[in-house]
Amino acid sequence: MAGGGGNAAARSRTQPARGRQQTTASLPLDVLVDIAARSDPATLVRCAATCVDMRCRVKEYISLGGRLRLRHGDRFVLPLLRGHLIRGHQYDDRGRYPKEELFLVDTAAADDTTMHRATAISSVPLASRDGLVLLRVDGELRVCDQATGSSHTLPPEPAFPVRVSSGAAREISYVLLVGGECDNDDVAIAVGWRFQVVMAYLDVSQHRRCLQLQTFSSEHGTWGHYTEIRAHNLQGSRLEGGLGRALIVGGAMHWLCETNTGAYVLKLHVKTAHVSATKLPECFPRDGLHHQLLATPVAGGSPIVLTSDGDKIFAWAQSKQTTKWQQRPQVVIETEALLRFIDTAGRSRPPSRGRGLNVLWFGERSGTVLINSYWGFFWLDLQSMKIVRWFWDREIPSMGENIGYEMNLADWVPTFGSTL
Missing domain, CATH: 1.20.1280 (Monooxygenase)
Structure with a gap:
């Protein structure tokens, strides 16, 4: 009897608990x-x-x-990195070059990296953002979605003023903006097929230092009005080369540029249409042998300039107090760290013809730097300062342009089942 009473008491204590669980509010x-x-x-x-x-x-x-209306859309989400595009060509059986093609080094799988042909059409990658890629195909500008295979051909590009010579056309920088960036909205990002293409050219002469802009809007289907903005604090009477690849951070576009007086980081405040320039130190390498790249180690933070020199990659940063560029760079990574990553992965090292590191591209969404070396491609996570992936294949084509590829978050969502 005593035992039976105990069981009854136990049931009386558990029943209210179960009742509370069943009535707990949920959405x-x-x-x-x-x-x-x-x-x-x-x-x-x-x-x-x-x-x-x-x-x-x-x-x-x-x-x-x-529609995804995501705040803080510039926060790094490393799996958004899906690889990079190579414009290259391979030898045929007779040792001759076939036509140029576009290849994708795909990092979609969690434990493997593969390379396959992205398109057999001869095309030049100009910019990429959120799963969209801007290509020049047979003289036309085309925005493509690699995930769906869809594309949008832009109307003919408008001509810049006569000050842009035909030889300077290759110095035009192309910037691709997607979704909420088209509205200069720093708070929310609308993922979708709404995009803008910005053509930027820096006009530098003895009496002129202006950034010239032409913008296409997919919403209106046309190129907008020509815009010219004076570049404050930029010195020099001659531009040495064109604008580098644009970095978009904090509602502004940034470019590396060089004039006959030094190297600068150019900043376009999109909302205010104000252009300013900060000069890099005199000791900043300008010999054309050092690869240079704009990046940001913290999402939404101040840009840094990455340079490669033999077996090291350096970072040039700005002082938080004065915003001036520091006189000496810091070492980001050395060749030994790359080789240790290969050894740790249990893979044999590919044959090497020497030593050398090149910084090719920075993923603003993933916070990852694409590095090319004699041992293949490496992806460096700037937050952890660690190599997160390596790829080498005997079939890597002779390379022209390299451009990274980060997926639109909406395209990434269907892969949650395999990546989470």
Whole structure:
């Protein structure tokens, strides 16, 4: 009897607990997805990682045309890096070059990297952002989505003023803006096929130092009015080469440029249409042998300039107090760290003809630097300062342009099942 009474008492204690669990308030998954779609990339990923049902609802939300209104969209989410595009050519059986093609070094798989032909059409990659790639195909500008295979051909490019000679056309910088960036919206990012293409040319002469701009809007389907903005603090009477590859951070576009008086970082404040320049130290390498690249180690932070010199990569930073560039760079990584990564991975080193590192591209969404060396391609995470991936293949073509490829977050969502 005593034992039976104890069981009854135990049941009486557990029943209210079960009742409370059954009546605990919870939100439907559809509502949770709606909330996550208005949060930020990291929260959306964590939400999708909770369970299979949640991942399915997130996928369904995107497939039915739901829009992601994500705050802090510049936060680094490393899996957004999907590889990089190579414009190259391979020898045929007779030792001759076939026509140039576009190849994709694909890092989509968690534990493998492969290379395959992206398109057999002869094309030149000019810019990429959020899964979209700007290509020049047979003289035309074309924006392509590698994930879906869709593309949009732009109307003929407008001509800059006569000050831009035909020989200077290759010095034009092309910038691709996607989604909310088209509205200069620093708070929310709308992922979609809305984009802008900006053509930028820096006109430097004895009496003129101006940034010239032409902008295409997919929303209107036309090129806008020509814009010319004076570049404050930029000195010199002659431009040495064109603008480097643009870095977009903090609502501004940044370019590396050189005049006959020194090297500068040019900054265009998009909202205010104000252009300013800060001069790099006199000891900054300008011999043409050092590869240079703009990057940012912290999402939304101040830009740094990466340079490669033999077996080391250096970072030139600005002083937080004065915003002047520091006189001496810091070492980011050395060749030995790359070789240790290969050895740790248990892979044999490819044959080498010497030593040398080149910085090719920086992924603003993933925070990753693409490095090329005699031992293949490496991806360096600037936050952790560690190599996160390596790729080498005997079939890597003779390379022309290299450009990174980061997926649109909406295109990444359907892969949650395999990547989380």
